[in-house]
Amino acid sequence: MNLGLSEDQLAIEEAFTRLFVRESPPAVVRAAEPLGFDRSLWDRLVDMGAPGMGVAAETGGDGATLSDLVVVAESVGHAIAPVPLIEHIVAARAHPVDDVVEGATIATISLRPARPDGTWRLVPAGAIADVVLGVDGDELVAVRSPAPGEAPRNHAAAPISDRSARVGERTVLGPAADFARALSEWKSLTAAALVGISVAALQLGRDYAMSRHQFGVPIGSFQAVQHGLADLPALIDGARLLTHKAAWSGDQPAPGICNVDDADITDFDCLAGMAFVFAAETATRSTDRSLHFHGGYGFSEEYDIQLYYRRARGWALVFDDPSRECLRLADGLFGPVAVGAA
Amino acid sequence: MDFSLSPQIEEYRRELKEIIARVITPEVVEEQHRSGTFNSDALNLALARGGYLERAVPGLGKGDPVELWLLFNELEKAGAPYDGISITMMIAGVVNAVGTDWQKERILPSLLSGEALVCMGYSEPDYGSDVASIVTRAERDGDEWVINGAKMWTTMAQAAKWLILLTRTDTEAPKHKGLTMFLFPMDTPGITVDPVPTMGTERTNATFYDNVRISDQWRLGEVNGGWKTMGVALSFERGVMGGTSQSVQMLREFRRWAEAEGLMADPLVRERLVRVAIDSEVAKLLTQRSAWTAATGGEAGLQGSMTKVFATEAYQKASRWTQEMAGAEGLLQFDEPDAAADGWVEYHARHAPVTTIYGGTSEINRNNIAERHLGLPKARR
Numbered sequence: 014m015n016l017g018l019s020e021d022q023l024a025i026e027e028a029f030t031r032l033f034v035r036e037s038p039p040a041v042v043r044a045a046e047p048l049g050f051d052r053s054l055w056d057r058l059v060d061m062g063a064p065g066m067g068v069a070a071e072t073g074g075d076g077a078t079l080s081d082l083v084v085v086a087e088s089v090g091h092a093i094a095p096v097p098l099i100e101h102i103v104a105a106r107a108h109p110v111d112d113v114v115e116g117a118t119i120a121t122i123s124l125r126p127a128r129p130d131g132t133w134r135l136v137p138a139g140a141i142a143d144v145v146l147g148v149d150g151d152e153l154v155a156v157r158s159p160a161p162g163e164a165p166r167n168h169a170a171a172p173i174s175d176r177s178a179r180v181g182e183r184t185v186l187g188p189a190a191d192f193a194r195a196l197s198e199w200k201s202l203t204a205a206a207l208v209g210i211s212v213a214a215l216q217l218g219r220d221y222a223m224s225r226h227q228f229g230v231p232i233g234s235f236q237a238v239q240h241g242l243a244d245l246p247a248l249i250d251g252a253r254l255l256t257h258k259a260a261w262s263g264d265q266p267a268p269g270i271c272n273v274d275d276a277d278i279t280d281f282d283c284l285a286g287m288a289f290v291f292a293a294e295t296a297t298r299s300t301d302r303s304l305h306f307h308g309g310y311g312f313s314e315e316y317d318i319q320l321y322y323r324r325a326r327g328w329a330l331v332f333d334d335p336s337r338e339c340l341r342l343a344d345g346l347f348g349p350v351a352v353g354a355a
Numbered sequence: 356m357d358f359s360l361s362p363q364i365e366e367y368r369r370e371l372k373e374i375i376a377r378v379i380t381p382e383v384v385e386e387q388h389r390s391g392t393f394n395s396d397a398l399n400l401a402l403a404r405g406g407y408l409e410r411a412v413p414g415l416g417k418g419d420p421v422e423l424w425l426l427f428n429e430l431e432k433a434g435a436p437y438d439g440i441s442i443t444m445m446i447a448g449v450v451n452a453v454g455t456d457w458q459k460e461r462i463l464p465s466l467l468s469g470e471a472l473v474c475m476g477y478s479e480p481d482y483g484s485d486v487a488s489i490v491t492r493a494e495r496d497g498d499e500w501v502i503n504g505a506k507m508w509t510t511m512a513q514a515a516k517w518l519i520l521l522t523r524t525d526t527e528a529p530k531h532k533g534l535t536m537f538l539f540p541m542d543t544p545g546i547t548v549d550p551v552p553t554m555g556t557e558r559t560n561a562t563f564y565d566n567v568r569i570s571d572q573w574r575l576g577e578v579n580g581g582w583k584t585m586g587v588a589l590s591f592e593r594g595v596m597g598g599t600s601q602s603v604q605m606l607r608e609f610r611r612w613a614e615a616e617g618l619m620a621d622p623l624v625r626e627r628l629v630r631v632a633i634d635s636e637v638a639k640l641l642t643q644r645s646a647w648t649a650a651t652g653g654e655a656g657l658q659g660s661m662t663k664v665f666a667t668e669a670y671q672k673a674s675r676w677t678q679e680m681a682g683a684e685g686l687l688q689f690d691e692p693d694a695a696a697d698g699w700v701e702y703h704a705r706h707a708p709v710t711t712i713y714g715g716t717s718e719i720n721r722n723n724i725a726e727r728h729l730g731l732p733k734a735r736r
Contacts, residue, residue: 014364014421015357016647080356219729236734239725240718246728247661251637254644257356273610273632276432276603276639279358287633336626339633343625346632347610350620 016254022084025077029085032057033092039317045095046170048163050141055096055116064116065109067102072109079198079260083205087253090209093324097121097138097172099202104146107195108155108186113144119160122195123147123176124332131179137331139174140164148189149178157182169327197285201263203328204256204285204292210328211249211292211299214321218242218303221318225308232306241302249299252292259284273346286342290335296325358643360421367422371429374401379435387436388689388702391558392514394439394472402426403469408440412467413448413649420595420655424646427597428639434604438557439472439511441596446473446519449588450538453576462517462538471516474541476506476562477585483507484719486521487530487582491564493522493537500537500574502545502567508713509562512548515541519588520564525579534581539573555706589656589715595649598710599642599666602635602673605703608696609677618680627676634669641665657727660720667710668717674707 018026036054045051058064067082068074077085082102089098097119104120105113112118121142123133127149136145140163146155158181164172219242222233232238262269262281269279278284300322304311311318329335344350360368378398387393402408410418411426423444430437447466450458465471482489491504502522512518518541525533545567551559576584606628613619613628641662645655678685681695689698711717725731 014360014643014647016644017356017651219731222731230735231732234732234735236722236725239729239731239734240721242729242731243721243724244664246724247641247665250644250658250661251641251665254356254640255633255637258358258640261356261358274603274607276600276635278632278636287636290630291633291637339626339629340622342629342633346629347619347625350625 016257018084022081025081026084026088028061029063029088030091032061033088033094037092037094037096039320042093042095042320047166048140049095049170049172050097051095054094055119058096058098059116063098064101064119065105065114067106068109068114069106073111073114074105074109079201079263080257082202083256083260086202086205087209087212087256090206090328091213093210093213093320097141099199099206100138100142103195103199103202104142104144106198107153107191108144108146108184110144118143120144120146120155122192122199123178124196124199126150126189127178131177133176133178135165135173135331136176138172139176140172145176145178146186146192146195147178148192151189153186153189153191154178155184155186156180157184167327169324169331171324171327171331173331193282197259197282198263200285200289200332201256201259203332204252204259204288206328207292207296207325208249208253208256210296210321210325211245211252214296214299214303214318214325215242215245215249217318217321218299218306221303221307221310238306241306245295245299245302248291248295252288252295255284255291256288259288271345278346280345283342283345286338286345289329289332290338290342293325293329293335296329300325364421364425368425368429370405371407371426374398374405374407375429375433375435377401379433383436384434385689388556391552391556392439392511393436393557394511394514395436396469398435398437399440399469399472401469402440403467408444408469409467411440411444412451413445415448415451420646420649424595424642427595428600428642431597431600432603437597439514440469442475442511443471443473445588445596446475446517446538449519449584450575452587453584454538455572457572458538458575465516472511472514473517473519473538474509474511474515474560475588476509476518476520478506478508480505480507480561484716486585487534489521489523489534491520491522492526493524493535495524495571496568498571500569500571502537502564502569504564506562506564508551508559509548510557510559512541512560512562513550513558517541518546518562519575521581521585524581528579531582533579534585535578536575536581536584537569537573538575539569543567543569553709555709556702557706595642595646595655595659598714599638599662600635601666601670601703601707601710602631602638605670605674605677605696605699606631606635608699609681612696612700613680624680627680631669631673631676634665634673638662638666638669657723660715660723661728663715664711664717664720664724667707670703670710671707674703678704 065074066077070076100121113120119142121138123136271280304318493500493502519538524535545565547563549561645658648655681700684695685700687694
């Protein structure tokens with residue numbers, strides 16, 4: 014057991030944090046709205062080799078493990094960086110073609126299967142990616158077609174867009190079931206990003222509570238405010254641990270187990286879903302509390318907490334309602350509903 | 356991060372499970388709920404024989420905090436009565452940390468052999484969270500002390516051989532600086548134990564001290580240094596010694612019943628049970644992290660505050676949900692026909708409220724987190 018970060022991971026954390034502090038401050042995040050994409054920031058990531066870092070060395074990548082990648086994803090969330098790094102990393106691992114591994118071409122995944130007419134609806138990074146992976150019928154396919162370059166106006170200012178699973182250069186990668194791995198990787202990395210959002214929201218809320226004075230004292234000296242913030246560190250630490258456990262299980266060569274009766278859960282798909290649900294709730298609650306303690310200013314565009322608040326919801330809901338994810342998890346944790354039981 | 360346990364620790368856990376499965380029969384659990392004394396001498400002796408008790412004493416160096424965590428985690432998951440030994444092992448750790456050689460020789464062997472328990476006399480009728488204000492007096496008389504006063508929530512006093520008692524020895528000094536701790540035999544003349552029944556079945560006590568005369572040799576730590584001695588104990592208690600995995604047994608029992616009743620197809624049930632399982636996993640990981648922090652030389656006390664608030668509030672929510680999901684059958688108690696999960700649902704709903712109170716209320720822990728973790732100023736209340 015070792016619940017700390019490795020030296021490599023600490024170096025990764027430092028490198029990405031340094032980059033995002035310099036290249037993705039809130040002014041850059043704001044300037045990237047409404048599309049939610051900053052090309053020059055992406056180019057900096059390409060210079061660093063970030064787009065292909067999770068790809069195996071045999072196929073031109075750096076062979077970073079999922080445990081390394083959740084560290085990267087948390088920094089993305091902390092800076093709410095306007096780049097599709099999480100989607101791209103997952104797509105590149107599943108479909109490591111040269112231009113994608115380099116990052117010259119942006120790739121993404123459709124979290125939901127194509128509709129009967131072949132449309133992947135509201136694909137994350139769908140507005141800016143030229144390669145989309147996803148399920149169409151009983152196949153997992155990669156479709157190469159020009160990105161539309163614009164997104165419908167949305168809550169999180171995210172570059173989401175409908176894409177076609179049929180129009181373009183279409184490659185069949187395998188049966189639809191092969192997508193499960195990519196989806197669990199996306200859930201794990203998104204959970205990490207939501208942890209990053211939560212950490213930043215708590216910092217903003219804490220700092221504001223210390224600088225804002227009412228009744229002659231900092232509002233952070235009022236117990237009601239203190240207790241609202243004091244709930245968050247356990248949620249954040251818990252979400253981070255669960256996310257890292259999911260990544261750890263995803264890095265194991267052998268499949269894990271799912272023994273709820275003995276609280277012994279090491280199965281990757283279960284842990285990834287659990288981390289997604291818990292991190293989504295944690296980010297929702299952290300941004301909610303932090304925005305509230307900002308008072309009216311939290312609601313104004315001028316303050317940064319609203320940027321985090323909207324992304325805390327958008328980055329999770331682009332997949333699904335956490336409650337519906339719970340129902341899917343129930344099949345893994347408790348077994349599916351017996352036919353005819355309902 | 357690496358979440359795997361070493362082969363030696365896995366083996367330790369496997370042996371523990373075996374002992375628990377052998378000793379904790381349905382009769383033992385039944386006796387616990389019949390008597391209100393959440394302790395099993397048979398279990399304590401079996402654990403001591405295998406060396407598990409001495410390995411579980413914080414700071415003794417026989418085992419490590421990871422073993423300590425697993426011991427209480429396995430006991431709690433099994434629904435085994437562990438309140439007696441969790442207090443006892445914690446206090447054994449305090450004796451080991453601050454006791455004299457004379458005290459260690461007299462007290463520790465009986466604790467480590469599983470033959471004797473310790474009960475704690477900290478809280479008083481008028482002082483709970485504000486425990487530094489307690490008024491039970493210890494006055495010096497030559498080489499002896501004379502103690503007068505009353506304590507509340509002296510759980511396990513009916514079964515314990517030893518008592519650890521927080522007293523006031525200086526009424527002039529600031530409240531934290533006039534306290535002294537003693538640890539001495541419960542059969543010392545002048546002690547009265549009155550039972551206090553609780554809605555959670557577990558018996559606790561009010562204890563009274565009428566000219567209790569003890570030798571200075573039973574003083575644990577410095578005169579007027581009782582607050583420091585108390586801090587040693589609290590740093591253990593809020594760490595890894597039970598209280599963070601109570602939902603696991605509840606979920607297991609509820610699910611067994613819900614399967615039989617055909618409730619497991621209901622999406623309302625499925626969603627909530629998944630949320631309970633997720634919270635349980637998070638509580639487990641937070642506790643595991645405290646054990647790891649302590650094992651690698653870190654300070655886990657503040658993490659313990661966070662873990663306790665999260666785990667106990669999640670358990671309360673889970674116990675409310677399971678009772679609601681069980682409906683009318685969730686109102687029925689042990690041994691009643693048709694009781695949901697043989698009465699466990701109703702029991703947990705009755706037990707859960709105390710968990711956010713004892714061992715440091717959620718509010719005291721939130722104060723801790725706000726001031727010491729978030730660096731916020733001392734609160735205006």
